[in-house]
Amino acid sequence: xxxxxxxxxxxxxxxxxxxxxxxxxxxxxxxxxxxxxxxxxxxxxxxxxxxxxxxxxxxxxxxxxxxxxxxxxxxxxxxxxxxxxxxxxxxxxxxxxxxxxxxxxxx
Amino acid sequence: xxxxxxxxxxxxxxxxxxxxxxxxxxxxxxxxxxxxxxxxxxxxxxxxxxxxxxxxxxxxxxxxxxxxxxxxxxxxxxxxxxxxxxxxxxxxxxxxxxxxxxxxxxxxxxxxx
Numbered sequence: 001x002x003x004x005x006x007x008x009x010x011x012x013x014x015x016x017x018x019x020x021x022x023x024x025x026x027x028x029x030x031x032x033x034x035x036x037x038x039x040x041x042x043x044x045x046x047x048x049x050x051x052x053x054x055x056x057x058x059x060x061x062x063x064x065x066x067x068x069x070x071x072x073x074x075x076x077x078x079x080x081x082x083x084x085x086x087x088x089x090x091x092x093x094x095x096x097x098x099x100x101x102x103x104x105x106x107x
Numbered sequence: 108x109x110x111x112x113x114x115x116x117x118x119x120x121x122x123x124x125x126x127x128x129x130x131x132x133x134x135x136x137x138x139x140x141x142x143x144x145x146x147x148x149x150x151x152x153x154x155x156x157x158x159x160x161x162x163x164x165x166x167x168x169x170x171x172x173x174x175x176x177x178x179x180x181x182x183x184x185x186x187x188x189x190x191x192x193x194x195x196x197x198x199x200x201x202x203x204x205x206x207x208x209x210x211x212x213x214x215x216x217x218x219x220x
Contacts, residue, residue, distance in 0.1 A: 001169075034207055036152075038152070042212075043202050043210035043211060043212055043213055044144070044152065044202070044210055045210075046207050046208045049207055049208075055208055056208070087151065087152055089152070089154070089207075091207070094157070094166045095154060095166070095168040095169070096154040096157075097154070098151055098152045098153070098154065099151070100151045101151050101152075
């Protein structure tokens with residue numbers, strides 16, 4: 001099973017600042033990595049797939065990069081609605097696995 | 108509009124069974140692979156089962172292998188998760204997902220001893 005590790009566990013940012021979230025896979029997943037936003041009481045929302053492709057309707061302030069084992073989600077100019085938990089997920093090998101999440105909260 | 112609605116969750120004793128349903132609407136159900144993903148209280152997300160568009164390919168994560176069965180009825184636009192031998196650690200909100208981009212609101216399964 002591919003282990004996915006996210007860092008940091010919590011990221012405190014002020015509105016308008018940039019947030020950079022990291023995700024590392026225990027072995028290469030090529031570009032088969034997605035990012036989700038999760039808020040309490042809501043289902044996950046797909047933000048990014050194939051490492052860097054924004055899902056429909058996702059604002060341009062969200063961007064993804066990386067390959068193989070190292071990936072990054074960047075939120076430029078964090079807005080109030082962006083405070084949430086973010087999960088990365090690899091879908092290169094079954095079982096598809098998530099990281100434990102990075103909570104982005106208000107500084 | 109594109110929608111997934113889960114049902115069938117509830118409270119059950121350890122060792123019991125439940126069947127979850129996921130009703131799809133607003134898209135051609137038979138064109139998409141579907142999955143079940145769960146989130147235990149205060150925990151992360153776990154992708155537990157996958158079924159291909161025609162039901163040809165089915166996968167389970169180790170934690171549910173041999174206890175859960177995924178299936179789909181493309182004539183009714185419904186996916187199912189039959190859960191047997193439930194354990195306390197199966198307590199979670201269960202989401203159905205179309206591919207990776209469309210998710211239901213989830214249904215809560217609580218397993219008590």
